[in-house]
Each structure stands twice: as C-alpha cells, then as structure tokens.
Amino acid sequence: MKVLITRSEPGATRTAEQVRRRGADPVIAPLLRIEFADEIEAGLSRISALLFTSPNGVRAWLSGRSETDLPAFCVGDATARAALEAGFSKVRSAGGDANDLIALCEARLVPGRHRLLHLRGAHAAGDIAGALQARGFEVDEAVIYEAVAETVLPPKAAQVIRQRELAVALFHSPRAAIAFTALVEDADLTDYLNTVIAVTISEAAASGLVRSDWAAVKVAETPDEADMLGRIGFDG
Template sequence: MLRVLVTRPEPGASRTARQLQDTGFQPILLPLTETAALPVDAGLLPGDAVAVAVTSANAVRHASKELIAALAALPCDAVGTRTAEAARKAGFLSVSEGPGNAEALADSLAGYLWGKTIVYLCGRVRFPVFEQRLKAAGVQVHAVETYDTLTVGYSDEAILERLSGQSADAVLLYSAKAAAAVQVLTRRPALQGLFESTRFFALSARIAAALDDTTDERIRIAAQPDEDTLLGLLRARL
C-alpha cells in the first residue's frame, strides 16, 4: 500500500485521510501548518460595502460571530464548493459558488463591481493576485484578516516516529508555507533518506515553486487548484 504524507492542517487533514483510505492509499498525517484566529473589530467595516468575497474556507471558520452577523446580509462570493459550504454554515444568507480559483473569481467580480467596495475575508498569509486584479479593475477591496497560518515544528525523532522510519511514496502540498516546511525537512541529515524517492503533488504552480531544489521529475502540479483534481492526479501517477 502506497504511503501518502498529508501536510495540510485540520480539519481538512482528516477529511483527506479518509478519501485516501477509501481509494487504497495509506495516509500519514503530518500537518506542517496550523491556523489561528485573529481579533477583528466588526465596527471598522466599511459602510458602503456591497458584497463579501472569500477565497479560503478558513477565513470564514475563524471569523467571529459578531463579524459574520455584521456581514451576513451581503451577498457572499466564495471561490469554490467547500468555501461556499463554509460560508453558508457560518450564517451568510446568499452565497454564490465561484469557478474554483482566486484569479477567475476576481475576473468575474470585476465585471460588475467597478467603483464599488467589497469586504474580503482572508488570512494574513495569502497570495496578492486576487486583490491586485480587483483593484486594477477599479474595485475597492477592504481586506479583513480573520486568521494567521503558522508553521508547525517537529523534531527529527517525531518525524521518524510518525513515518515509522520508512520513506513516504508521496507528499500532498496545499500551501506554499507547507511546501517550504517540507523543503526544510528533506534537507535534515537524519531525514533525507525518507524523501529520496518521494514524489510531491502540489495544488498549484506557486506552491510547487517553494520546492526550489527538488527535481521537476518528482513534482506534479494539479491542473486545477482543488483537492479532487489533486487526488485524481495522485491516483493517475501512483
């Protein structure tokens, strides 16, 4: 049975593990990042906002009840299915499911929000392209950072124990921060042998770029930045 290292934080890690087990893989959970809520003053929201945009389910999960209550009546544009589900669960009354990636969502919003203001629920660590595209199109983006992403540290002994001293056949990478953390692990003398033949499956090219000294032959990138596509790529390659 092929061993797959899952590096994403909970609650997504356990959900991914179940999917891997159902398709014949042996998942090994090693979250390399964790998310933590940030304090937000709901009273500082712009009064002229006409919509809410969300490109990460964590941005909704970590938002306070007060913040959600202040925004719930506005239409919420979510990047994809899981983010839309999280927004509805949090209490947004009208949620639209987007095309699956931040760039395409920005392009679709830019078409009808010129000159208007939106609230963007997001993490402190994020790619700037969503905001850049909207601002370039004349949309005023008020970013509200509801959570931070922190790197989780492990000792060599903890990694060896988690992997039972055996190499991983594949590593799933969902963020650039996790990919950078994996890069550090593969350079540790005590751990190098565990990753000599490992293949890395990244959700996007930006994430894969963090593996800067790994040969291209060992890296695979999902055609679309969603988990179903990533796991389909894993099954096809392994």
C-alpha cells in the same frame, strides 16, 4: 500506500477520509496551525460582498462575527461549501484560483457601485484587493487569521520518511511546501525523499519544494483536491 497530509485541521481530517476511501493509508501531519484573530474590526457599511479565499477565512469570520447576510464570493468550491455550512445563503464560487475570483467579481459586480471586503490570512499569495482596485472597485481588507508554521517536523511524518514507508506527500498550499522543505532539511531527511511523489495543488505550491529531492513532483491541473488525488491515480 502511505500518503502524507500536510494541510492544517480540520481540512487534514477531511482529506484523510478521501484518501482512506481510495484504499490508501493517510498519515496526518499538519505543518501549519491556524490562529484566528482575537477581534475582527471590519466595518460593513456600504459593503456589497465579502470575499473569501479559503475555508479558514470563513471559519475565522464566524469565530468573531455573526453576520452571514451579505453575499459571499469564494475562490473555489471548498470555500463555498464552508460558507454555506456557516450559514451564508448567497454564495458564489469562482471554481478556481485568485484570478478566477477576480473575474467573478468583474462579471457579477459593478465598479464604483459595489464595495468589497476581502477577509484574508496574514500571508496572502496574491494581491486580490490591488487587482480589483485597479479595475475600479473599492476594496477593503481585513487580516482575520494566520497560518503559523510548525518549528519541528511532526513525529509521524519523520517516522514514515525515515523508514521509507511514504509513497506520496500532498501539499495544499505554498506555505506548507515551504515549511516542509525547511523542516525536512532540519531533520536531515532530505535524502529519503527520492522514492516519494509530491503532489501539489498549484505551481506556486510546487515552487516551495526542491524538485530534485523527489521521485516526481506532480501539479494539479485545477486547484482542487479531487484533481490532486487524480494525479496519483485516485479518481474517486
């Protein structure tokens, strides 16, 4: 069974390892490439915690800055692992999505006493800073990376779709789903998706797909890769 992996590197390679361990054949074809900011001009005076909403944010921070002594509040376990690997010692995982991260901040921090810095990508799915500010927190934001969509469907992806060898396509973000929808249409391959199952990390990602194009669109119950793989019978 061939499984298309559309996420950016280095995450795509890690996902491929998980797919391979479960007996399937991964096809790595990233639809987004991550570009880090040349400089990160973010003051840390009075900042009590850094907020990370993806492993890319952690990697982008370490590409331009060396500070890892502040607490890192992370949206999920994958981001928390990236923070620990990067050298942060005070790491907390919200274990879910943006709403869970907001709830974690409310549970662990005090509005008016703690100032936060959200280190994010150029295309944020939600307004975490605004939500926390509405709850009384002081929040700064710094855009430190951008996920840039490819302009042509990767040849590996086009080949397995055209030859009807693809069984499953994984989408780890709304932007990857949107990019795929546009690129597969440009390549005139939309009609070849009717035997393929799309598996997305969230409803937001699923909304980037045209559901009628697919044999089925399955959404992870929790926003993590293990649950995504579980949607297609991979239980590890």
